[in-house]
Amino acid sequence: MKCMASDSMVSLGNGLSYPADKIRKVKKIIVGAGGDGGDCSRFLEWATRDFKEPPPKWKGSKEEESFLALVLKADGLYVYAPSFPEPEKVNAPFFAIGTGGEAARVAMMLGKTPEEAIELACQVDGYSGLPVQVLEL
Numbered sequence: 001m002k003c004m005a006s007d008s009m010v011s012l013g014n015g016l017s018y019p020a021d022k023i024r025k026v027k028k029i030i031v032g033a034g035g036d037g038g039d040c041s042r043f044l045e046w047a048t049r050d051f052k053e054p055p056p057k058w059k060g061s062k063e064e065e066s067f068l069a070l071v072l073k074a075d076g077l078y079v080y081a082p083s084f085p086e087p088e089k090v091n092a093p094f095f096a097i098g099t100g101g102e103a104a105r106v107a108m109m110l111g112k113t114p115e116e117a118i119e120l121a122c123q124v125d126g127y128s129g130l131p132v133q134v135l136e137l
Contacts, residue, residue, distance in 0.1 A: 002136065002137040003030075003072075003136045003137065004023050004030040004070065004114070004137075005115050005117070005134045006021075006022040006034075006098075006118065006133050007022070007100060007118050007128040007129055008021070008129060008130065008132070008133060011127045012037070019129070021133060022034065023133055025135050028073070028074065028137075029047075029137075030137055031047040031070065031071050032069065032070045032097075033067050033068070034067060034069075034098030034099075034101070035065070036058075036059050036066040039058050039066045040069070043069045047071075055082070065082055067081075068080070068097045068098075069081070070097060072137055073137075074137065076091075077090045077092075077094075078090065079095065096108070096121075098127075099128060100121030100125035103117075103120060104117040104120070104121040105117075114134065
């Protein structure tokens with residue numbers, strides 16, 4: 001089963017947070033993003049337009065990425081950053097981004113499902129929060 005999972009917490013710099021969808025199914029792909037909320041939203045909207053238009057203007061500079069995104073296709077998982085000319089294929093059985101990404105990757109290395117991995121990451125990362133959203137390709 002190919003799927004993408006995410007937590008639902010978006011944190012603002014002033015200590016406020018709110019729940020939001022961070023992943024979206026678009027035709028035959030799933031996209032997700034983590035980082036600056038505005039740039040993540042712009043990336044997800046750009047994906048709904050099939051990435052046809054030029055990329056949106058991102059908040060961060062090319063030296064400092066403001067967000068990372070994942071694109072799950074039938075042929076594999078790709079990572080995208082504003083400084084990349086195009087998404088780069090991830091040659092690994094799974095991957096995770098965001099503040100809880102490392103915890104989620106360790107959990108999956110230990111055999112947890114993506115959903116279980118996100119649930120565990122939410123327990124140790126103060127910027128990750130439930131509920132977990134899972135979309136299947």
